[in-house]
Amino acid sequence: MAVDDDIEGLAAEYVLGTLDPSERRDVEARIERDPALAVAVGGWAGRLQPLADLAGEIPPPVSAWKSILARIRDAGEAGRVLVLERTVRRWRLATVGVGIAAAVLAVIVGSDRLVPPPPAPGLSYVAVLNGEAGQPAFVAAVDTGSGTIRLRRIGEAPPPDKSYELWQVPASGPTVSMGVADNLSDLKKLNVSLKDGEKLAISLEPKGGSPTGQATGPIVYVGALLPAE
Amino acid sequence: MLGSTSDGAPQGELVTLMAAVASRNEAAFKTLYERTSAKLFAVVRRISVSEAAAEEALQEAWVRIWNNADRFDPAVASPITWMTTIARHTAIDSVRRGAERVSATAIEIDEELAEKLPAPGATADGLGGPHLRRCLDGLEADRRGMVLLAYCYGWSREELSRRFDRPVATVKTVLRRSLIALKECLGGR
Numbered sequence: 001m002a003v004d005d006d007i008e009g010l011a012a013e014y015v016l017g018t019l020d021p022s023e024r025r026d027v028e029a030r031i032e033r034d035p036a037l038a039v040a041v042g043g044w045a046g047r048l049q050p051l052a053d054l055a056g057e058i059p060p061p062v063s064a065w066k067s068i069l070a071r072i073r074d075a076g077e078a079g080r081v082l083v084l085e086r087t088v089r090r091w092r093l094a095t096v097g098v099g100i101a102a103a104v105l106a107v108i109v110g111s112d113r114l115v116p117p118p119p120a121p122g123l124s125y126v127a128v129l130n131g132e133a134g135q136p137a138f139v140a141a142v143d144t145g146s147g148t149i150r151l152r153r154i155g156e157a158p159p160p161d162k163s164y165e166l167w168q169v170p171a172s173g174p175t176v177s178m179g180v181a182d183n184l185s186d187l188k189k190l191n192v193s194l195k196d197g198e199k200l201a202i203s204l205e206p207k208g209g210s211p212t213g214q215a216t217g218p219i220v221y222v223g224a225l226l227p228a229e
Numbered sequence: 230m231l232g233s234t235s236d237g238a239p240q241g242e243l244v245t246l247m248a249a250v251a252s253r254n255e256a257a258f259k260t261l262y263e264r265t266s267a268k269l270f271a272v273v274r275r276i277s278v279s280e281a282a283a284e285e286a287l288q289e290a291w292v293r294i295w296n297n298a299d300r301f302d303p304a305v306a307s308p309i310t311w312m313t314t315i316a317r318h319t320a321i322d323s324v325r326r327g328a329e330r331v332s333a334t335a336i337e338i339d340e341e342l343a344e345k346l347p348a349p350g351a352t353a354d355g356l357g358g359p360h361l362r363r364c365l366d367g368l369e370a371d372r373r374g375m376v377l378l379a380y381c382y383g384w385s386r387e388e389l390s391r392r393f394d395r396p397v398a399t400v401k402t403v404l405r406r407s408l409i410a411l412k413e414c415l416g417g418r
Contacts, residue, residue, distance in 0.1 A: 008412070009405035015314060016379045017321045018386050018404055024318070032300075042305030044408075045314050047415060050361045051380050052313045055275050057267035060287050064270075065262060068291045069255070075292070135252050 011040035015048055127200050129223035131155070137221045138181070140166075140200050141228065151181050155221070158182060158204060162217070165209050169199040169222070180209040198225050243308035251298040258295060265309060266291070269316040276320035276383035278327060283320070290319040321383040364414035372407040379404065 013019050014027045031038045124145070129138040137155030142148075151166060158164050166178040181202060201222040203215040210216050243264065249257030270287050277283035293315050301311050365373050371393055378384040378392070386404070390397045 006405070008409060012408040012412075013401070013404060016376070016404065016408065017317055017383055018379050018389075018401070020386075021322075021325070038302065039305050041314075042302075042310070045306050045310040047361070047412065048380055049310045049313060051377070052272050052317070053268075055268075055271035055381070058271040058274055059267045060270040061284055064266070064284055064287055065259070068262070068288050069259075071288065071292050072258075072295045075296075134254065
């Protein structure tokens with residue numbers, strides 16, 4: 001399909017609501033990687049907002065909230081995976097440019113065509129490690145083909161005198177240390193096999209990691225491995 | 230212009246709520262719903278063909294808000310404009326899936342719109358922000374009608390094409406030109 005270069009017109013019609021469904025989907029996909037388009041859409045949404053405000057306020061039926069809550073809970077896992085996949089995708093795009101100047105990175109992130117194809121296919125898994133309150137703290141992507149696990153911390157850093165340590169948690173049997181996870185992004189060689197449904201956990205350990213080979217501190221974050229794509 | 234929502238919820242508070250919703254916080258989601266759902270329902274109700282369709286669209290819109298909250302970027306839009314865009318698109322999706330709207334609806338809408346459209350030289354405050362109102366005033370009547378029918382009532386290019394008896398491709402061109410004229414009138418903001 002021809003690319004619509006009229007970014008302003010496209011953004012304006014997107015907000016107006018007159019694009020046909022395929023055009024709208026294209027815009028939504030492009031917004032993810034085209035900051036100029038995202039800014040243009042935001043601009044148009046703000047510019048025309050007074051017309052929406054004109055509609056006033058009508059309290060929705062009381063029953064609506066319960067239905068919405070039921071729907072998001074039913075779709076809980078699917079929704080979580082959706083968000084997770086986007087997080088992982090963004091993170092992959094971002095890690096492509098590690099070691100390259102930020103300006104170059106921006107160019108790479110800005111265009112899908114310049115992003116190298118994903119590494120050789122192996123089994124891949126992703127996991128979001130959540131704390132007790134449900135807040136995501138780490139995203140892990142495992143590629144058994146290249147034998148690597150990429151761990152990205154998106155939550156708080158450990159206290160200065162502590163380390164986060166990553167653990168493989170099989171359905172049964174002892175947990176296996178996968179190393180200290182203090183850096184914002186760690187790329188590690190895997191020396192253990194991982195299986196669908198296993199969990200990854202992060203414990204809080206003395207600086208440098210557990211001295212015993214088993215977790216000595218509290219498990220602060222945990223998440224199940226889910227097959228990716 | 231977008232400093233606060235009409236119900237007085239401060240913008241900063243909505244931004245904080247959005248961030249919590251992005252991390253799957255149901256309590257924050259409920260608060261966000263309580264603060265903004267009446268506004269979104271009014272927007273959706275205006276586009277939908279019936280009360281039932283509006284309620285269904287509202288529910289779907291809130292599921293989309295929940296699922297996409299991590300995409301919200303406070304640097305490019307305020308929470309209320311971001312949610313309004315989602316709600317309008319959801320209602321429009323529902324209308325386009327359904328049977329074609331009957332022409333009687335169109336007549337009713339035209340009359341309702343005519344009441345809201347500013348009279349030449351009028352200084353009433355009915356139509357949106359004062360700047361936007363002045364700039365809409367500056368558009369030729371047909372063009373103003375197209376923009377308003379599309380934005381407020383979710384009319385498609387095809388519906389506008391029939392109503393204004395212009396080819397669909399022309400409608401697209403006219404809409405884009407009208408919107409760019411609006412932007413220029415608003416000082417390019």
